[in-house]
Structure formats: C-alpha cells, structure tokens
Amino acid sequence: MKEKPWKPWLLLSPSLTAVFLLLVIPVCFVVVYSFWLRAPSGQDIPAFQFGNYAKFFADFFYPVILLNTIRVALETVFICLIMGYIPAYFFYRTESRLKPFLMILVMLPFWISFIIRTLSWINILGDSGLINHLLLKSGLISSPIPMLYNEGAVIMGLIQYLLPFMILNIYVSLDGIDKSLAEAAKSLGCTEWQAFREVTLPLSMPGVSAGCLLVFVLTCGTYLPPMILGGPGNEMIANLIFKRVIGTLDWPFGSAISVILLLLLVIIVYTYNRYMGINQIFKSLSKG
C-alpha cells in the first residue's frame, strides 16, 4: 500500500479538533479562572492572584473535605482489592463451562444505570430496607439500625460501582500468566499456597496496581454516591465543586478547587506512569 504521510492526520483531525477545542482549551480556562477575583457583586474580574487557593487552605474546612476524599478513596481501593482478587483468581483457574456466563455477569453492572445501582442500596440499608426488615422480623433488634447516610453507605455504593473494574484489571493480568509456571513450582516441591504466593501473586501485580489506580482516581472524582447515600459530613471534593459553581456561582473558587483535584490526580497518575506504565489500564478497559 502506498503510504501517504498525511492520511493518518486526516483521519485523526476530527477527534483531535474536538478534544482540543472542547476539552484542552476549556480545562485551560479553568486554570486561568482559578486566579481570577470574584467581586462582591458576583462579577468575575480578570486577575492573577492566589486568593482562591489561599481561601481553600485558610482554615480546616476545605482541606478536611480533601482529606476525607482521599481517605474514602483509599478505603474503597482496599475493600475492592479484597473483594475482587479472589473472584478474578477463580476466573483464571476455573474450567467450568459457566465461565463465559460468569464473566458477562461481572460486566453486566457496566450496563446498568449508575444512579439506579447507587440508589438501590437504600432498599437494602434503609430503615425499612431489607437488612433492618429481616433483623426486626427475627426479633434480634427492636428498632431499625441506622445504616444509611454515613461513610459506610457511601463506600458500599462506590464498591458496587468500581468492583467490576478491579476484577477485570486483575483478571486480565492473571490471564496472561502461563499456568505451567505455578505447576513447575509445585513439581519442585512448593505447596499450592507457596506457588501462589511466590509465582502467581507477584506476576499479577501489574493488574492489581492498575485496578487500584483506576479505582482511586474514579473515587476521587465521584459526585453521586456521597449525594445519595452520604450524610452532611460525607461530602467529597466533587460535591464541593458542584456546590460552589452551580449553587453559589463562585466560578473562580470552583475553578481553583477543580485545579486542586486535577493536580492531585495528575501527580498520582504521573507517579504511577513513571513506575508502571499507564497502558496496562487501557488494556483492561478495552476488554470491558
């Protein structure tokens, strides 16, 4: 085939234009706006000052929300990992005819509305939800245990959303491991557990870390679960941005918080990319 050097660029130009015009430039706008001033009248005045950032770190109120976000993200990563590794390992090892069906089931939540999946926890955890109903009926408790509108409920919703990402990432990594390696270790005298710990587990680490990064990043930007399942104290950084921009129309301050969130994620993704390579994540995403 005769190669025309301009041809790939022609094919790329619509996407590149769209992303540049509608994403790169607008994000630059956010950065620029974060230095602007907000007049008491509500007008935005072009300026170059760090007042919005200073306001964020002026007292504990905003940094606590940032730290809460990071803590919830770490907790979610940890629970997703614990809940996700064993099913992924099951898929790797099983020879069941049901395997394709079970894999589709893992991906099924991707197709189910996010908001429905989130609010569905109200039916389980609410005062008249499934758990309280069963406990009341069995006589173990006399009044419903409040389980909604706290951090635990938010994390439940987050795991529901993110667990498939974790399972798939780990599975893709496990699937690339030659099973005869563990067999070899066993024939050399390792027990099943030793073979797993010394051979399979280390080889699956790229998938584990990719899953962890993805879950962390997606949790940090999450808006809906704290809104629906959380109480007033469970606000995360995205809720704060929404409130400042849509609620009080404070664009410069909202922009500054957005930049802080972006910076946090950029630092984490950049560090990850230095050591692990970002492509692992995209590899498993395309399987989903």
Place this chain on the structure above:
Amino acid sequence: MKKLISGWTLIKLYTILVYAWMFAPIVAVVILAFNPQQFGTFPLEGFSFKWFVKLSQNSTIMEAFQNSLVLGSLTAIFATAIGVPAALAFIRYEFRGKDFLNTMLIAPIMIPEVVLGVALLLFIRWLQQPKSFALLLIGHVVLTLPYVLLIVQARLVGIKREYEEAALSLGASPFQTFREITFPLLAPAIFAGMLFAFTISFDDVTATLFWATAQNQTVPVKIFSMLRTSISPEINALGAVMIVLTVSIPLAAGYVARRFARGNTP
C-alpha cells in the same frame, strides 16, 4: 490433596458471595417495583403493576425518556463518526507522536466528570452562549469518545491487514477495498462503539447535571431530582424498566452481532 480441594471450595464460595453482594440491591429494586404498598419498602404484600402504570402516565418522565433516547442516539452517531477514523489511524498507520496522541485522546477517562462539567460550562459562558441541547450533545460526545476509541481499536487489532492488501493487489481501488473489505469487517466494532457510547450517554448524571437545562433533562437527572424528596415505589419501577432495557439491549445486540459475524465468515 484433600486440603487443596477445600481451598478451592472456599474460593468458589467467596466468589458466589461477591456475586450475591453485587446483585442483591439490583434484584431488590426489581422486586420492590411490583410491591403494591404505598412506600417502596419491604415486606412484599402481593404483586401489582400499578407503579408501572403510574409511571407511564407521568408525562415529565416520558419526556425525559425521549430526551435521553435522542441524546444517546445522536451522541453514539457523532462519537463513532469521529472515533472510528481516529482508531483506524492509530492501528493502520505509523506516524510521529502516535503513542502520545493516543494517550491524549484516551486520558479524558481519568479526568473527573465534575471538572469536565465545570470546564465546558465555563468555556460556553465565556463565549456568551446559553446552555442548550447542543452543549449537552457536544459534552456527551467528548465524554464518550475515549471509550469508543478503546473499543474500536481493540476490535481493529484483530482484523488482518492482509485482506485489504489482497483486495488491492487484485485491482480494487482503495475506496472499493474499504467498502467491500474493511467496512464489513469493521461493522461489528462500529456497532459495539455506538452501543457503548449510547449507554454511557444514557447513563450519565454528573456532567449532565452541569449542562442540562430544565427543558432537556435526561432520565437519570430526573431520577436524581425525584430522589431529593424520597425513594418512592415509582422510582423502583423506573429503575426496573431501566435495568431491563439497558441489560437486554447489549445482550440482544451481542446475539445479533454474532449472527451477523457468522454470516460473514466464508
């Protein structure tokens, strides 16, 4: 050896528990949708379609459904129209800066939707344009483009270049080659990309909350505003409809695509 089997049994059991945990809330929504009780809660007291009937009479939800369908379809068309050529460029050609550009086009997946929402809205405000359906559509195309790229690229890698080269060497023009060889082979990938874009657009809440006006609210945004008051059985019914719809569409599409693919292989 006996110990090994029990270990495997534990793994199986654990996996079953994780599945149960994952699907219990979803099943609960569907079950409660049929509960005739006034509050959408347990215990079940009979079986009725009354909330579905009530839902179908709710004109604002029906309107939101229409908005969602139109928005999702248009998003799917535009996102694949610009995404498929880009995927072709990345898989079929070598050029400078390829890896960088590929990462740049896919990286928006990692940008929080809230930030995308603020960014595009700020830009539109600077251009002194009002919020409109066009803004919502443009936003959704940007939101779904990385996913379309990922899906189509993954499928494209599997299509051998030799077929195209054979057609060319047998005298077909490049356009004929595309029409007769590449496009039919590519069709399932395009279809998968469209389906994915549609689902993401149909499902999106966060960014849509930023961009939507009162006139073009989508179903999830409508659900969100209904939730502010309380969870009603109507929401469970709507949830059940959405679950059945969004699950059956890709399953059916997968079936059709498989039939289609089988018809194409000689």
